[in-house]
Amino acid sequence: xxxxxxxxxxxxxxxxxxxxxxxxxxxxxxxxxxxxxxxxxxxxxxxxxxxxxxxxxxxxxxxxxxxxxxxxxxxxxxxxxxxxxxxxxxxxxxxxxxxxxxxxxxxxxxxxxxxxxxxxxxxxxxxxxxxxxxxxxxxxxxxxxxxxxxxxxxxxxxxxxxxxxxxxxxxxxxxxxxxxxxxxxxxxxxxxxxxxxxxxxxxxxxxxxxxxxxxxxxxxx
Numbered sequence: 001x002x003x004x005x006x007x008x009x010x011x012x013x014x015x016x017x018x019x020x021x022x023x024x025x026x027x028x029x030x031x032x033x034x035x036x037x038x039x040x041x042x043x044x045x046x047x048x049x050x051x052x053x054x055x056x057x058x059x060x061x062x063x064x065x066x067x068x069x070x071x072x073x074x075x076x077x078x079x080x081x082x083x084x085x086x087x088x089x090x091x092x093x094x095x096x097x098x099x100x101x102x103x104x105x106x107x108x109x110x111x112x113x114x115x116x117x118x119x120x121x122x123x124x125x126x127x128x129x130x131x132x133x134x135x136x137x138x139x140x141x142x143x144x145x146x147x148x149x150x151x152x153x154x155x156x157x158x159x160x161x162x163x164x165x166x167x168x169x170x171x172x173x174x175x176x177x178x179x180x181x182x183x184x185x186x187x188x189x190x191x192x193x194x195x196x197x198x199x200x201x202x203x204x205x206x207x208x209x210x211x212x213x214x215x216x217x218x219x220x221x
Contacts, residue, residue, distance in 0.1 A: 111186035113161035138162035162210035
């Protein structure tokens with residue numbers, strides 16, 4: 001009986017609120033749900049992205065150092081060939097192969113850049129209550145700090161290829177769209193997520209998803 005009385009009391013309080021107060025209470029509740037969704041769904045993915053970027057940058061730096069040592073050893077071998085230097089070259093070449101394999105393993109589950117827009121379009125087309133306001137490609141960005149020119153392919157390096165989406169719909173329609181993207185067999189990384197209530201109950205959400213590729217070729221939507 002106590003719980004029924006408490007519920008009746010809460011219900012009476014809600015009914016006694018003005019329309020404006022009710023609207024503010026509903027918005028506050030939706031914001032609380034959104035914050036919970038962000039911490040449970042988006043934040044862990046962003047943390048994983050940051051960790052992966054640090055690992056990739058470290059692997060690329062090691063790979064370049066190993067390549068420099070290979071070139072140095074080859075120069076020494078040309079001056080004074082000997083078996084010791086030849087063994088060093090073979091060892092360093094093996095290290096390069098291991099680093100390349102490590103990079104390949106870390107990116108094997110990622111969606112290909114040319115697949116991003118078609119995959120996202122197919123997912124969003126099924127969600128009839130969710131409007132796609134904008135879908136644009138983001139120019140590739142080199143992930144290693146010593147290469148700012150993405151107009152040419154390089155032998156060593158990864159590039160970040162992104163897609164920017166602006167969606168509009170009710171809160172639960174937006175939530176369903178994000179869940180559909182999360183459950184795809186291919187992996188995306190979340191870089192930006194901005195949720196704004198425009199005209200209740202409609203809201204717009206802007207997000208950026210990206211994948212990684214050794215190619216710097218720009219793929220447009």
